Amino acid sequence: MADVEQQRRALPPWALRAMDSGYLLPALFVASFLEAIIVPIPLELILIPLLLLQPKRRWLLALVALAGCLCGALVGYGVGAWLFDSLGQSALATLGAEQAFAEFKQTLAEQGFMAIVVVGITPVPFQVAMLAAGATQYPIVGYIVATTLARGIRYFGLAMLVALFGQQALSLFKRYGKRLSGSLLFIAVLGYGLYWWLTK
Numbered sequence: 336m337a338d339v340e341q342q343r344r345a346l347p348p349w350a351l352r353a354m355d356s357g358y359l360l361p362a363l364f365v366a367s368f369l370e371a372i373i374v375p376i377p378l379e380l381i382l383i384p385l386l387l388l389q390p391k392r393r394w395l396l397a398l399v400a401l402a403g404c405l406c407g408a409l410v411g412y413g414v415g416a417w418l419f420d421s422l423g424q425s426a427l428a429t430l431g432a433e434q435a436f437a438e439f440k441q442t443l444a445e446q447g448f449m450a451i452v453v454v455g456i457t458p459v460p461f462q463v464a465m466l467a468a469g470a471t472q473y474p475i476v477g478y479i480v481a482t483t484l485a486r487g488i489r490y491f492g493l494a495m496l497v498a499l500f501g502q503q504a505l506s507l508f509k510r511y512g513k514r515l516s517g518s519l520l521f522i523a524v525l526g527y528g529l530y531w532w533l534t535k
Contacts, residue, residue: 346384354388363396364403371407371461373426378404379493386497393497397490401483404490408465408482415469426462435460440467447473448481455485 346354363385370378379462382400386393404408414422427433443464451473454464468478 346381350381350385354385359389360395360399363399364406365405367400368407368410371465372410373381373462382490382493383497386494390497393494395489397494401486404486406484408461408479408486411462411465412469412475412478413427415459416472417469419466419470425436429467435463435522436467439463440471443467443471443473448477451478451481452485455482455489485501 350362350366352358353359363382366381367378378400382396385396389396414426419516427436433486439450439454451468453459464482467473
């Protein structure tokens with residue numbers, strides 16, 4: 336019971352209200368969508384307590400978070416492709432990511448698919464990848480596949496972390512979040528390398 340109360344206290348009020356009123360899935364979708372576009376709050380800090388509180392819907396929660404992120408990713412791509420000079424520049428200024436955008440744009444030109452996967456898994460603001468992919472007219476199918484792979488690894492990886500470590504998952508994420516991201520990135524790169532080798 337104490338664990339449940341601790342997990343509930345880790346959630347913001349809107350998430351508690353959504354969970355208690357039965358609208359958790361739509362609220363999580365919207366939160367993931369907004370986090371993907373501009374809100375600089377790690378969704379993981381909300382998702383982990385929810386995964387702990389609702390273990391029977393663990394994989395569904397991860398899927399909804401992924402769906403919200405993908406919709407946000409499409410909006411971000413569209414802003415980069417058609418509204419970069421207005422909304423795109425403003426978004427980068429708000430995030431303080433102008434330099435990161437310039438660097439990632441070059442990386443995207445050189446590494447393409449894997450550049451998007453790397454940013455999608457690591458703590459670098461994903462808005463940078465969205466805007467750069469749209470601004471450079473990166474193929475949208477490849478962009479969506481890379482985003483799905485990256486964020487799928489991230490959200491379903493969190494669900495697996497909660498399944499393995501339970502209540503300790505949140506403290507582990509707070510303490511070792513960057514290392515966990517690095518481990519997930521290594522798995523993604525390894526998988527991509529194996530795919531490249533098999534299809535060579």
